[in-house]
Amino acid sequence: MKHPPLVETLIEAFTCLPGVGPRSAQRMTYALLERGREQGRELAGALQAAMDGVSHCERCRNYAERTNAEQNLCAICLDPRRDSSLICIVSSPANVLAVEQSGEFRGHYFVLMGELSPLDGVGPRELGLDVLEQRLRDGEIRELILATGTTVEGEATAHYILDLAREAGVSVTRIAQGVPMGGDLEFVDGATLAQALRARRPFAD
Amino acid sequence: MKHPPLVETLIEAFTCLPGVGPRSAQRMTYALLERGREQGRELAGALQAAMDGVSHCERCRNYAERTNAEQNLCAICLDPRRDSSLICIVSSPANVLAVEQSGEFRGHYFVLMGELSPLDGVGPRELGLDVLEQRLRDGEIRELILATGTTVEGEATAHYILDLAREAGVSVTRIAQGVPMGGDLEFVDGATLAQALRARRPFAD
Numbered sequence A, B: 001m002k003h004p005p006l007v008e009t010l011i012e013a014f015t016c017l018p019g020v021g022p023r024s025a026q027r028m029t030y031a032l033l034e035r036g037r038e039q040g041r042e043l044a045g046a047l048q049a050a051m052d053g054v055s056h057c058e059r060c061r062n063y064a065e066r067t068n069a070e071q072n073l074c075a076i077c078l079d080p081r082r083d084s085s086l087i088c089i090v091s092s093p094a095n096v097l098a099v100e101q102s103g104e105f106r107g108h109y110f111v112l113m114g115e116l117s118p119l120d121g122v123g124p125r126e127l128g129l130d131v132l133e134q135r136l137r138d139g140e141i142r143e144l145i146l147a148t149g150t151t152v153e154g155e156a157t158a159h160y161i162l163d164l165a166r167e168a169g170v171s172v173t174r175i176a177q178g179v180p181m182g183g184d185l186e187f188v189d190g191a192t193l194a195q196a197l198r199a200r201r202p203f204a205d
Helices: A005-014 A022-035 A037-053 A093-102 A129-137 A152-168 A190-198 B005-014 B022-035 B037-053 B093-102 B129-137 B152-168 B190-198
Strands: A054-056 A063-065 A083-090 A107-111 A143-146 A171-174 B054-056 B063-065 B083-090 B107-111 B143-146 B171-174
Touching (some): A022 A037, A022 B093, A037 A054, A037 B005, A037 B022, A037 B037, A093 A107, A129 A152, A152 A171, B083 B093, B093 B190, B129 B152, B143 B152, B152 B171
Parallel strands (some): A083 A107, A083 A143, B083 B107, B083 B143
Antiparallel strands (some): A054 A063, B054 B063
16 A cells, blocks of 8 residues: 555655655655645746746856747847856856855856766766867967866866867956865855966966 | 855755764755765655655555645555455554555555654644544444554554544454564564454453
């Protein structure tokens, strides 16, 4: 004897979320069935809309909603007041929000959506570094600011990008003091990030 | 600068789940957008189907799928081989599963979907105890087996039901040794629950 199939299916479906095991999934299912049917329907609608409607910006790889425009671009890449020759490289959309909140940066981003991790099958192509390489060669980029994490994978990614930029003759800087070693960028406060952006230095091995 | 609206809406929607704060919600959203669009769509479908299609059994209050039948009944209440004069009272559908897994019980259930908690606005009517009272008076119930939790709320609920049954002249038993004090029924193993069902005793104040 089990739950009715619709209930079992929902419990099973919840376990696809990170950090959600069978017991949490059951608790979520009960909570929505008992006290939150309307919220459950809203969540269903939001999920469906996001899965179908969220794409990636064709220039910076950040999240962008699908439009009928010729090129799918995010709000930052479309903003004419921002400096498109200055590119800040981050590993996730959350890190874009963190840098934006520092109020110190008015250039564009390049969002890796991950960091180099060959054992997990994440190589340069998965991070869009072939696209970045092409853009570096096109000569429209004046400076790359590296703001990847200070973990092993973040360091490896930073060095890989440093090599690409040197080959293309583009100067590379890196956000400086204030980013705690081993920490993830999205947990750093805005004032520290502003200081790190102001104190950026040439990147060397 | 924030995420695109579809992304923000999904993050916000996830926080309706128990134990999910803004940061977990963001992690879930990124995970589905990056690596699980198809799973995300399945979750959306399962949510919508469960929110619309799951109802409560009109006899025992357990989850049951909506049907076109005159009465909406669960699989246990529809099973002609089970003894409908023996009713086991539990506080949640998870506890029905736990008792079923003990293999010791072939009667029906009455699922309270909660326990008495006046401060949270949960009174007898919210637990369907007015319905249970009517059924006790109808004379079709031979024995009530109390299997509510051993918490303060569970004890209060058990005593309330004991009074109802006494007034109707129905005998009341309670599952015995093996249920740890202060624990929730769904965490008890099947063998312990089987022993508790076999060793049930008349319930007294």
